[in-house]
Amino acid sequence: MNTDKWELEALLRWYKVLGVDVLFAPIPDNLKSATSSSNNANIGNTVSISTTKTVTPIEISDMDGFTVLCNEINKIDCPLKRTARNTVIYDGDIKAKVMLIGEAPGYDEDVQGKPFVGKSGILLNKMLASINLKREDIFIANTVFWRPPGNRTPSQDEISLCLPFVKRLIKLVAPKVIMLLGSVATHAILETMQPISKLRGRETEFMGIKTIPTYHPAYLLRNPSQKKSAYNDLLLLERVLSGNY
Numbered sequence: 416m417n418t419d420k421w422e423l424e425a426l427l428r429w430y431k432v433l434g435v436d437v438l439f440a441p442i443p444d445n446l447k448s449a450t451s452s453s454n455n456a457n458i459g460n461t462v463s464i465s466t467t468k469t470v471t472p473i474e475i476s477d478m479d480g481f482t483v484l485c486n487e488i489n490k491i492d493c494p495l496k497r498t499a500r501n502t503v504i505y506d507g508d509i510k511a512k513v514m515l516i517g518e519a520p521g522y523d524e525d526v527q528g529k530p531f532v533g534k535s536g537i538l539l540n541k542m543l544a545s546i547n548l549k550r551e552d553i554f555i556a557n558t559v560f561w562r563p564p565g566n567r568t569p570s571q572d573e574i575s576l577c578l579p580f581v582k583r584l585i586k587l588v589a590p591k592v593i594m595l596l597g598s599v600a601t602h603a604i605l606e607t608m609q610p611i612s613k614l615r616g617r618e619t620e621f622m623g624i625k626t627i628p629t630y631h632p633a634y635l636l637r638n639p640s641q642k643k644s645a646y647n648d649l650l651l652l653e654r655v656l657s658g659n660y
């Protein structure tokens with residue numbers, strides 16, 4: 416690859432790390448005329464450095480943004496990494512309209528390196544199917560990226576280390592609706608300690624995105640009588656998604 420191109424790509428990736436999504440490059444008048452003209456008569460002429468107000472957005476591809484972010488997540492100095500087999504970042508469609516955020520990987524997720532692939536995941540897939548959503552249609556992540564030993568609840572320090580990166584995942588996916596699964600995700604994202612039983616089923620906002628807390632599938636497996644409430648929350652998700660809310 417040509418060195419200039421390589422350097423430019425490296426610079427764009429670095430801007431992306433800093434949170435810059437789009438660069439606006441003013442095009443000098445003389446350059447515009449040079450590029451729009453089919454002959455190269457301007458090349459070699461003395462050029463003035465005057466600029467115009469015209470701006471051209473240079474898009475950095477979404478996948479580049481994910482690759483950079485995933486590399487950074489892999490480098491987080493989190494104590495959970497010492498006991499985990501895998502870093503579990505996300506599954507699904509990076510352009511999904513629905514983003515789900517769970518608590519932390521469990522045993523199966525740790526082994527497979529994917530969120531919600533164990534018993535909770537099987538129930539979650541059925542919950543999604545009840546409103547005609549397929550697993551591949553959504554983006555799914557967790558509040559922390561590594562399995563806490565013995566499946567304990569992640570500590571506040573572990574959550575605080577991962578949260579800025581979860582927010583960057585949200586920014587990259589830019590979903591229409593976020594659904595928070597369980598109290599750990601809900602408390603971390605919404606910065607509240609109110610019980611999930613009070614927060615669930617109500618639409619709120621996070622980073623300007625409609626957000627609905629609901630019960631965690633693992634809780635529903637232990638408390639099947641609450642599945643009706645969770646179904647109502649899914650119907651709310653469906654309405655918000657279709658704009659009928």
Ligand code: URA
Nearest residue numbers: 517518519520530531
């Ligand atoms: N529970 C979670 O919160 N996340 C997973 O990925 C699996 C189980």
